[in-house]
Amino acid sequence: MDVITTHINADFDALASMVAAKKIYPDAIMAFPGSQEKGVRDFLAASYAELDFKKIKDIDFDGITRLIFVDVRNSQRIGRFAEILNKKGLEIHIYDHHPAAPENIKGQKEGKPEYRLQFHQQGNGCGGD
Numbered sequence: 001m002d003v004i005t006t007h008i009n010a011d012f013d014a015l016a017s018m019v020a021a022k023k024i025y026p027d028a029i030m031a032f033p034g035s036q037e038k039g040v041r042d043f044l045a046a047s048y049a050e051l052d053f054k055k056i057k058d059i060d061f062d063g064i065t066r067l068i069f070v071d072v073r074n075s076q077r078i079g080r081f082a083e084i085l086n087k088k089g090l091e092i093h094i095y096d097h098h099p100a101a102p103e104n105i106k107g108q109k110e111g112k113p114e115y116r117l118q119f120h121q122q123g124n125g126c127g128g129d
């Protein structure tokens with residue numbers, strides 16, 4: 001089972017990245033690792049779009065074979081998903097724009113660092129989250 005997730009206190013770039021990743025991994029489940037920012041909560045509650053998110057408590061963690069992280073690669077910002085990072089056979093894909101840090105997760109597939117660097121040099125105006 002594939003799961004697309006992001007950082008705790010999810011913001012709109014997290015939400016948008018999850019929806020974009022679902023286009024690449026159409027069979028994946030989308031799940032937030034924790035709460036969302038108020039604006040995101042309000043947006044989802046208003047049902048502007050039919051977005052199919054699953055609650056983390058309803059996910060069978062033993063059944064996860066691939067984790068797709070978007071807008072995050074810091075293991076301290078992924079809530080309960082950190083518990084299975086070292087699970088045997090787990091595949092990890094990462095699409096993130098944050099700078100390198102010691103606690104960063106390593107993935108078999110990662111977004112290009114050159115792109116991340118360029119993004120930050122230009123200034124992304126999203127407060128760094």
Ligand SMILES: [Mn+2]
Pocket residue numbers: 007010011012013014071129
């Ligand atoms: Mn974000």
